[in-house]
Amino acid sequence: MTTVGEALITLLEAHGVDTVFGIPGVHTVELYRGLARSKIRHVTPRHEQGAGFMADGYARASGRPGVAFVITGPGLTNTITAMGQARADSVPMLVVSGVNATATLGKGLGHLHELPDQRGMMEKVALFSYRVTEAGELPGVLARAFALFSSSRPGPVHIEIPTDIMVNPADGISAMPANAGPPEPDAAAITEAARLCVAARRPLILAGGGAKRAEAPLQRLAERLGAPVVTTANGRGLMFSHPLGVPASPSLTPVQALMADADLVIAAGTEFGPTDYDMYGDDSFVLPANLIRIDIGADQLARRPARISIRADCRAALDALLAEIGKGQASSADGPARAAATREAAFAAIGPAIQAQMRAVEAIRDALPGSIIVGDSTQPVYAANLYYDHDRPGGWFNAATGFGALGYGPPAAIGAALAVPDAPVVCLTGDGGFQFTLPELGAALDAAAPVIFVVWNNRGYREIETSMLDAGVEPVGVSPAPPDFCKLAEAYGIAADRLAGIGGLADALKRARATGLPHVIEITVD
Template identity: 80%
Template sequence: MSTTEPRTTVGEALIHLLEVHGVDTVFGIPGVHTVELYRGLARSNIRHVTPRHEQGAAFMADGYARASSRPGVAFVITGPGLTNAVTAMGQARADSVPMLVVSGVNAMPTLGKGLGYLHELPDQRGMMEKVALSSTRVTSPEDLPEALARAFALFSSARPGPVHIEIPTDVMVKPANSIAPAPRNSATPLPDPAAVAKTARIAMQSRKPLILAGGGAKEAEAALRALAERLDAPVVETANARGLMHGHALTVPASPSLKAVRRLMAEADFVIAAGTEFGPTDYDMYGDGGLVVPANLVRIDIDAAQLARRPATVVIEADCQAALEALLDAIEALPASPESLSGASRASATREAAWAEIGPALQTQARAVETIRDALPGAIIVGDSTQPVYAANLYYDHDRPGGWFNAATGFGALGYGPPAAIGAALAVPDAPVVCLTGDGGFQFTLPEIGAALDAGANVIFVVWNNRGYREIETSMREVGVEPVGVSPAPPDFLKLADAYGIAAERLATIDELPAALARAKAAQKPRIIEISVE
């Protein structure tokens, strides 16, 4: 009887190392160039989810990462599989979402020679280096552990985003019996005591402090709340920070692009900006150039390059939670302000003015989102680029930290919602998950409802059907352009749902939505609710 150790390939080693790094789910579509990467997957503890398109795989990985705060992982084939995933990687980079994309690439002797091999690109890794934070080619079995260790170290110690690893087909099959995990060597930058002390001195002299919270602060709710209360400072939340401090008297869940919020910022004499990049889609979405950088601005960000892009009085390069906790230790409670200047009064006045500013039409759409929140407390609502999502990004207070996210800011990829919601539902199966999408965006990634059924992702797809790209049509009319190309006829979503074996219903008014959501939640299966909007 032979005592030879069973042969392990690079593909099998990949699966083992992913398990070591805590990966429990992979989204991907296998192909002839990646078959070897799947070797051993069936014997592992990693769940594989098959989307209907590689873009869906990466969007699912994005939603999984945002909902779980763990990296999402996608497997895609060489060439078209990877180019299909690029859009989703762009969205992940814009929103600092940890995503690992593992692809194949043609055999090493053929690379860059233009010989016409299947799925060949002139320079696949060169292309990915323009989108991903990094792109690494594994050229020998010994390269694999280090490539994965670097990726997961980046996810945990720096500003995250998409990372790409490609494995040539002739390397995938090589023996890898001696492969062992490499150490991560991740060290998150700690707050500079001098910067913290300087911030504390400025804070103690302020009378109208303010906090701006971005997506980088979504894991730091307790510290954020405590510091806001210590300073008696209103907290303005960008779209990616919604859900923090829900219902709190100091919370201002409104866009910094609104005039009411800009007034609050302009009147502040001390501002802490925690985990926000000051991007135009949050701070100048109307392109009017009205943002004025606040005086005595303190910026907290884990990324030094990001801090360098916007000048500030003090910069603190650190994770938001660590920085906010350090400031909490250093800053004493400020003297009580007159009622008219108190943080709660300033926040309340700003909320009222911001709500009035968005106007009746957007208020109606934002109330539709509030209806979902109130019908399904603690739900994760994943949005696409559709009118109620635009409205709620302007003003909406969610009830779960990290439970409101969408692609209507930053990169703005249409079709994001359905697959991202599937990823979120698989990451957090105990939470209700709602995908809020429009009829136009839903058609970008509509087949992924089949993947939801296959994977047991109990997503409630709420389709805002206004029969076209209404927001773009409005934008055209506002600048005197006769609308063209904005009225693609939607299909009968109920019939399509039936073809997939998914229950669906059509509502005539928003008033019917709470009961429909209750029915969908009770079903514990994917379900479609269409709202016809005139």
């Protein structure tokens, strides 16, 4: 007899899942029944939050949904933070949990791991939450989840299976295809957008995370129009070293001046969130009047109305726009000059201290070309989100925007390394953030994930301390004592280096990469 738990594994395989992150427990034992015989790799984090963050990093690096298995109650609530991050950054994540036996639900009888209304709680953070009550529902709900991931703005989905349902017979069920694709761009909207593009004399493109797999048509459109391209933090790498690239935050005054001067703005895959466009909270960002928006999500398009809204995958929309415009000379001859002037002014605007922190990120990029750098909320990451040009589309991401979950970097980097094993993967974290998920060093070792953990150790939450001082608040609670990270790494059997500043960082990174093993590099900062 095939059980529901065994069928789940078979169906996930049919949907292309090759890795699951999770911690088994008494409420999910039956979900693991078919796992050992499958081709799916299981990775055990040290905390369920780590399972969610690993699934997130896996999804961002690969473009495929990340999957986590967690127990009911505390296992699932531990995962909510990671789901919140995935929801904020449109990351496809499938969380499968157990739940107590059907007859006990909602009765408050004090069963192990009981919640008053687990599914009701998850509906507040997931795109949808579904309880499987019989075997025949499983193929349909999985097809629904994977169709959502591929056809609209993605995010976390939750499926719960009661313990009494997991063991039920599931013979004869098979996967339902999830053939749904993103909507095709509306022809009339493309025609009107092309007309505006050709007429524009000072066009500008804003590219966010939704455009990170549309590098080629984005560059061609920019060149055809002579339009500078401002990339948000999640869009970095799309225009590396390109004369029209502006790898600077739209929150910076020179970038906002560039937007204000443009007579047409094309926004591709960006939600105009304040952590990108108004991070200083001074209401300085004004939505452009002559705006073309491209986004796969109807809800996002509705939140920020534009003159022309195109609901489609960015690559498809940009390809269609290029075809409609046709060949010809650039609409704007001064695009490279406008981009260069903005780059220079934006770099000057961040000031020497932030420039120095950004140089640490450049040192990582230059030492390991084509790397994936996964950041946590730490000073060099904040700095690089303001200004930094990465050399791999989608290869720079972090939790310092949007939801802003501290401790994201280490487990997300493990997920990324397992998703793209040929790429160098560097986790850039601070001494404070690393302590949130420090035990995931063990998970990296177990999974043979060759992540290089670069720890920016300034002995505390210095960014928060600065904010307190700027607000006239005497700093309290911002100096948690860090451990000796190198000794902790060695306790796990992981090699480590300690550097005073970034002078020897490039050589240390190259040595670490050559080993093909997890490695810790601690940088002590004055």
